Amino acid sequence: MTKSPQFKPSKKCSIDFSTTIGPASIAPKTIAPKTVAIVCFDDAQLLDITGPMQVFSSANDLYEGDVKPYRLLTIAENDKIKTTSGLELAVEPLSLAPDQLDTLIISGGRGINRFAGNKAILQWLDMMNRKTRRTASVCSGSLALAKLGLLDGKKATTHWSRIDEFRRDYPSVLWTNEAIFIRNGKIWTSAGITSGVDMALAMVEEDLGFNLAKSVARHLVVYLRRPGGQSQFSELLDFYCEDERFNLLNQWIMKNLSRPLSVAMLAEKCGMSERNFSRLYTRDTGSSPAKAIELFRLEAARQYLEQNWSIKKTARQCGFGSEETLRRVFQRHLHVSPQNYRDRFSRLPDE
CATH class of the missing domain: 3.40.50.880 (Class I glutamine amidotransferase (GATase) domain)
Structure with a gap:
């Protein structure tokens, strides 16, 4: 097991612990707790x-x-x-x-x-x-x-x-x-x-x-979330419904995001016509199939970026087709670019 590093104030340190913010703010020995x-x-x-x-x-x-x-x-x-x-x-x-x-x-x-x-x-x-x-x-x-x-x-x-x-x-x-x-x-x-x-x-x-x-x-063994800007919960929870067919379908979608996913393909997976599938899926989940796929891809992209994946690899793995499409989806839903999101919320890099 790797020993966690210890932090020792420099003998020459004269920084005021009570007012300084930043990597150099190490408390002098004379400061009270x-x-x-x-x-x-x-x-x-x-x-x-x-x-x-x-x-x-x-x-x-x-x-x-x-x-x-x-x-x-x-x-x-x-x-x-x-x-x-x-x-x-x-x-x-x-x-x-x-x-x-x-x-x-x-x-x-x-x-x-x-x-x-x-x-x-x-x-x-x-x-x-x-x-x-x-x-x-x-x-x-x-x-x-x-x-x-x-x-x-x-x-x-x-x-x-x-x-x-x-x-x-x-x-x-x-x-x-x-x-x-x-x-x-x-x-x-x-x-x-x-x-x-x-x-x-x-x-x-x-x-x-x-x-x-x-x-x-x-x-x-937690993430260091500096700005505190992430949502409290995953939007995917909103898509669970009483119809188990759609719950199983959503799980399948999450495992196949890199593929081109059409309404026709999803309807066929559920054994329905496209029209009936779109109507029932929207009624039971509160979202159209197209919107659901976009949100599933967004959720997966967030997770990959939090693992410090590249923007290009994330876009490809999540089925966005291009980095520009990924950027537009992030801006539309999260009001932040994929790069900025990764910078803020990626896991601590290995050292």
């Missing part, structure tokens, strides 16, 4: 807590200096909570929480409505937010930020399953489900559950630089 607190509650989602916490903990492990960059706390109203998975966690009670936090992260989960409905909790969050460098939420934890008015007029994200509800209840917030995480000044919001890991990696990168964040991502 930044206190990162994840606030949770009964019926919190376990991964909302442990995901970001592990990112910061791994950053401590991989940072080789006299002072570790982060002091980590888990805070709740009382001294223990029971998560939605049934696992109980011992935490720091609110009454013993420090007066000053660098980064405050609010977890999500089924208990968020009760938590965010507690006026004393909201008052404490509001007071702490006035003193933090960063205030953030994971998943439905954004409800607490919305109740405090911290998201008014700002773009924000949350778990896709609650976004319609939040749009209705907090119309002054610009809710979107087309992002893994969003930063507005000191306020950060992340989407569903594991996206808290992506957000925490971006925070580590801001604090300690790209190289250390990349090392943490390698250590955790």
Whole structure:
């Protein structure tokens, strides 16, 4: 097993850790650790807590200096909570929480409505937010930020399953489900559950630089998603329907994207006339066959580009015919070029 690289500050380093962003931002030995607190509650989602916490903990492990960059706390109203998975966690009670936090992260989960409905909790969050460098939420934890008015007029994200509800209840917030995480000044919001890991990696990168964040991502066997611009879920889920013939057909399409795929060919695969096939497929999946094929090709292209494939090879493998066609499809659906998408979301290169 390859040992993860350690990062040691230079003896000549005089960079201000609290303000510098970028690969050179390695903390001097005299800098005190930044206190990162994840606030949770009964019926919190376990991964909302442990995901970001592990990112910061791994950053401590991989940072080789006299002072570790982060002091980590888990805070709740009382001294223990029971998560939605049934696992109980011992935490720091609110009454013993420090007066000053660098980064405050609010977890999500089924208990968020009760938590965010507690006026004393909201008052404490509001007071702490006035003193933090960063205030953030994971998943439905954004409800607490919305109740405090911290998201008014700002773009924000949350778990896709609650976004319609939040749009209705907090119309002054610009809710979107087309992002893994969003930063507005000191306020950060992340989407569903594991996206808290992506957000925490971006925070580590801001604090300690790209190289250390990349090392943490390698250590955790996850992607380093720097800009936070990917959708929360695959569009392919929308094409599953009650008619198993079409589900099997869609699986076949995904395995044969490099071939020329016509409506006549697909209709024949299903044993239908072209007209009847197009009508039933559109009715059951909500998309015409032609649009579905384009989206399947787009989804496959995204995955290949995330594996750092070339644009030319991706276009050929996904059946686009040309790089220009691939570019037009990416611009139409994702508003970004294939090259830019690959630069932003490709897996960490082998070294």
